[in-house]
Amino acid sequence: MENGERIGIIGGTGLYALDGIVTEGTVEPVTPCGSVSSPIVLASLDGVKLAFLARHGAGHVHSPSEVPYAANIYALKALGVRRIISVSAVGSLKSRIAPRDMVIPDQLWDRTKGIRRSTFFGGGIVAHVSFGEPYCPCMREILAASALEAGASVHPKGDYVCIEGPAFSTRAESRIYRAMGCDIIGMTAIPEAKLAREANMCYSTLALVTDYDAWHESEEEVTVEMVVANMNANTALAGRVVAIAARAAASREFTCRCRAASTNAVMTAPERRDPGRMEELKVVLS
Ligand SMILES: [Zn+2]
Numbered sequence: 001m002e003n004g005e006r007i008g009i010i011g012g013t014g015l016y017a018l019d020g021i022v023t024e025g026t027v028e029p030v031t032p033c034g035s036v037s038s039p040i041v042l043a044s045l046d047g048v049k050l051a052f053l054a055r056h057g058a059g060h061v062h063s064p065s066e067v068p069y070a071a072n073i074y075a076l077k078a079l080g081v082r083r084i085i086s087v088s089a090v091g092s093l094k095s096r097i098a099p100r101d102m103v104i105p106d107q108l109w110d111r112t113k114g115i116r117r118s119t120f121f122g123g124g125i126v127a128h129v130s131f132g133e134p135y136c137p138c139m140r141e142i143l144a145a146s147a148l149e150a151g152a153s154v155h156p157k158g159d160y161v162c163i164e165g166p167a168f169s170t171r172a173e174s175r176i177y178r179a180m181g182c183d184i185i186g187m188t189a190i191p192e193a194k195l196a197r198e199a200n201m202c203y204s205t206l207a208l209v210t211d212y213d214a215w216h217e218s219e220e221e222v223t224v225e226m227v228v229a230n231m232n233a234n235t236a237l238a239g240r241v242v243a244i245a246a247r248a249a250a251s252r253e254f255t256c257r258c259r260a261a262s263t264n265a266v267m268t269a270p271e272r273r274d275p276g277r278m279e280e281l282k283v284v285l286s
Pocket residue numbers: 136137138139201202203254256257258259
């Protein structure tokens with residue numbers, strides 16, 4: 001990693017802090033995209049600089065539709081984060097993926113309803129980034145190896161369908177997602193992954209399976225109690241995976257193209273670009 005660079009960790013449902021880190025302080029920046037979910041903890045782990053952000057805020061106050069994703073990604077980038085490990089609770093759409101397993105998704109299907117801010121662009125600046133491979137392949141490899149090393153039952157790939165929520169799916173929806181070939185279901189990957197790509201960051205997710213969603217006729221229907229119980233059972237292990245992965249990510253050279261994602265993505269003619277908007281986008285495009 002370059003000097004001043006930090007590994008970004010976005011904690012999801014159940015993962016609101018990380019054991020074993022030495023806290024340097026907290027910051028709560030206000031960005032051109034608004035305020036972040038919660039104060040960002042600047043810390044170090046065996047010399048690796050980290051920035052930890054609880055996606056749903058302290059005390060879990062932001063619903064998946066309300067999380068200020070753009071502000072979060074902007075703030076992490078401004079703090080020197082170029083590589084992100086995000087943690088998310090998900091449901092399983094496959095028998096072979098059991099509750100308390102971990103999945104490192106490699107694909108995404110957006111089934112949100114268009115009410116979340118999903119791009120840094122617009123407002124006079126048009127840009128299109130590649131999103132065929134929505135997750136960083138280098139970070140995914142590191143996460144999968146780290147999960148194995150920590151002793152987790154891990155699936156190294158999977159298609160993640162992102163729904164709006166906040167209610168869990170109906171049986172019909174769940175069966176359709178299964179029929180479409182999806183492996184896991186969650187509520188936060190979109191737009192987080194998309195914004196990280198636009199910001200030229202390496203983004204990956206450690207998905208913690210908490211339930212069998214609604215399709216599994218012989219299982220109980222998914223409830224908050226079930227999600228929380230399985231998350232709590234897995235939080236310590238997830239923390240170990242993240243710690244191993246953060247150390248590995250800090251010492252590895254990456255060969256991916258995430259850092260150049262928006263280099264040639266802006267289509268707006270240079271003479272038509274609004275200087276004020278370009279100034280706001282400086283952090284994103286750097
Ligand atoms: Zn990458």
